[in-house]
Structure formats: C-alpha cells, structure tokens
Amino acid sequence: MKHYSIAIDGPAGAGKSTIAKMVARHLNFIYVDTGAMYRALALYFLRNNISVADKEAIENACNYADVMIDYKDGEQQVILNGENVNSLIRTEEVGNMASASSVYPVVRLKLVELQRSMAKKADVVMDGREIGTFVLPEADLKIYLTASSKERARRRFIELKERGISADINEIEKDIIERDMRDMNREFAPLKQADDAILVDSSHMTVDEVKNTIIKYFEEIIQNSSKELG
Secondary structure (H helix, E strand, O other), X not given: OOOOEEEEEOOOOOOHHHHHHHHHHHHOOEEEEHHHHHHHXXXXXXXXXXXXXXXXXXXXXXXXXXXXXXXXXXXXXXXXOOEEOXXXXXXXXXXXHHHHHOOOHHHHHHHHHHHHHHHHHOOEEEEEOOXXXXXXXXXXXXXXXXXXXXHHHHHHHHHHHHOOOOOOHHHHHHHHHHHHHHHHHOOOOOOOOOOOOEEEEOXXXXXXXXXXHHHHHHHHHHHHHHHHHO
C-alpha cells in the first residue's frame, strides 16, 4: 500500500506548523512536527547548560537525549527522555537554541531516521527546514512556504501577546532575519527551496487560503496519478 507524503519547508515564522496541521487534519494524514523535535533536543541542551559553541558537548549530549513522537487523543506529543515537553519547547530561548544547534550534522542525523521511518508507515505531512531537500527527497508534494520578515515578526508578536508575553516586534524581526541567515548558510542540509517545490508566499494570504492552495496542489497530484494508472 502506497503512503503519501507532503513536505512543507520554509523559514522561521512562515506558518509551516499551523498550515501543516490543517492540511493533515483535512486529509486525515499524520502531522509530524519536526521543528518540535529539534526544540526538544534544544531543551535538553539548555537544561544541561551546554553551550551551542561547544561542538563536542553537543555531540556527546545527543547520546543521552531520546526524542520520540507519540499521539494521544489525536494530538502529537513530543517526548524527551520519557517526559512530555509540549508545553516547554515554544519559548524564544528554546527556538534560538534549536536553530543554532541544528547546524551540527549529528543533531540533524539523530532525528532524520525517525522522521523517515514514520513516512514509510503512514500518510504524513511534515514541516521543517529541509524536508523536501534532505529528509523526504521523494515526497509526493513539496511546498516552500514563506512570508516577508516583517509579516513573520508581526505574526509572532501577536502570538506572544495573546500568551501574555511582552516582546519588541523589532527585536523579533531581527531574530528572525538572523535565524534565516543561519538556516540558509549552514554547511549541512541548509534551508533552501527544492528544485521541484512549489513556492507559496503567504504574506498576503489567510491561513485558509494557504491551506486550500496546498490541498488543491495535492489533489492535482492524486488526479494525475490516477490517470497514469488508468
């Protein structure tokens, strides 16, 4: 039985996770939040006072951090060494550590095997930085989702405000731009649009418009596949 996979890549704050969840729910696919897995590793590094500049310590710590994806009542849970850390991994500190530590190949390779294994067992929507170029290069549909840095900062600012967290929108944009530079210029599996990925700029689109656009592209793939089989 064939399992379908949709890869959604893009820079920080582009709305990948929100859109991927909506698409997965609509298609009844499993949503795999790869960013959350990197954040879980980052949380382990922070808890153990490991500097992102200490490559040896990062590599050693990867041997002791076990990250798993579990599902309970249809909701994804990110498990770090047996602990559900869903509520602990969405801070700016963890996000920045996840971006900075992911430049190390050992960090990425630790999680890629699990991600690929999940795609072989079920229909999945997976979002991240290099899903279409590295994790699932044979994905049935590849989307590169982006938005301007100002729009991404505005969305993040609103999100933090709704959670009662004070923030400076200019500092948020600065962090986003710096994270983009790190992700795009890292030596191993950098952030970039796959040659066969479809560019979707959500700067002036609603979440429903983005979701429906991606679903339309996927339905076209299914229709084309049916014609080829027919």
